[in-house]
Amino acid sequence: MKDITLENERVKLSLLDLSNYKHLIAIANEKDLIFYSPSDISTPEKLKDYVAIAVDGFYQQTTIPFLIYDKIKQAHAGSTRYGLINWKNKVLHIGWTWIGHDFQGTDLNKHMKFLMLQYAFESMKFEKVEFRIDERNIKSRKAVEKIGATLEGILRKDTLMLDGFRRSTCCYGILKEEWEYLKATVFIDIH
Template identity: 35%
Template sequence: MNWNTIAAATLENEHVLLRPVTEEHRASLHGVALDPEIWDYFVSRVDSDEDYTAFFDASLADQEAGRRVVFHITDKHTGRTAGSMSFGNLAEADRRLEIGWSWLGREFRSRDVNRWAKFLLLQHAFETLEAERVEFKTDILNQRARRALRNIGAVEEGTLRSFNYMPGGRRRDAIFYSVLRAEWPGVKERLLSDSKAAPAVTAS
């Protein structure tokens, strides 16, 4: 089996449940997504029902085409939908992938949901897919995301200037972070024990 197939697994621990997105998740994610703060640094915005329909359709299309594995996140402490994260840019030949397209509803940003979702995705990447490198990127202006990535032990690598257009026409500088296979044991220990790893990331 290739990475796209293996990556699309159900992942869970006592805190969160991650499942590949299907049509059945459309309604539950809709209720979380219509929070404008989520999209401040995202490459697209969801400000209306029409925006959400296009956004969710694109997620399904990306997954069907093998461009991403999009996960629906359930907070197991409440049983409620918390948001979504994805594997993307899966370069199996180079043992490299990206974790991103991350967003959480307002009430879940202080509940360690980000911490445990990132833990499960990183664990799956390194221990099942046997990745050598997991990368993240975010807007250089997104201080919350940058702080959260540093807190989980990701290494800041540099900035790609004028990387892409943002809604409204701004050209963003994208800042990259990574975790390497040799670093995973330390990052894993930190995620399992360090409360500083908790802040929510909205990054893509």
Template identity: 45%
Template structure:
């Protein structure tokens, strides 16, 4: 299984390419960090500003080394530009579960089909290569844009975790939990999502 999540892993179709995030990708993402700081309004780890972006990348690369996360940088083939980042996290291979999140795209790429292409590739990989039984998604319960995006790819709401984690401002947030199960992927989610690409 470890060999599948390797540093040469790429997921791609005609519209998007996802490859492992590396430290020097700060140069590919810095313009978002400086010019679109509100992309991380609901994020637990902010990446607005160069120092925060460096910290954001270091945190996930350390978790990758510990085999609990696998971050990707997203390249939009249509525009020829880097678009953002996403990752697998809370990877639990014995339980066959992981979470998919920390997803953000520059404003130019929001509302396009980029997210659906990314999610299709990531879910296909999770269920068909990694043999996951469940892929979970979480968001701040106030982040309606993310919640709508997750529902649009076929996620089902599991429930709300009340007051379950701190925000970047030191307050507490309710987190909505959504998921897709392996049988749902093969029964309907895969084809429904493919039809939206």
């Protein structure tokens, strides 16, 4: 796979790797940043391991991890990725997204999702984009609903969390045939 940079006037998504992940150390230390994730980024070493797994997935062609740069605040904001990339069936997931508290509640996430959806549907020619979200994470669920994702079902107690809790996961999706409508309505202010 080639080097991918997704960018507009608001945000720049560049490949995350072991040479640039240190931009995320301070953000990764923010309290409860990834409370609803089974991952652990609480120390620089654990963050490096998290990034190493994502980078390995990139070389296996199952993930594309991104470093998020907020152009308005002129600061690195967090990380996101394409994951569980199924090249045969043309389905991938957008997730593993975390942005610092100072960047939440801005339009940064909407701009990121627009760029990622546009690239998945228009450049990669994928048929479906999925989002998997902890059932308890109402904020993230509302965010993907706001950009037009449809709740397709809930996987009951399918993910073991770090504290031993078994979470249920909400499965959302956007189909390729829905993209043009969403681009013209939900994302009309972006492109």
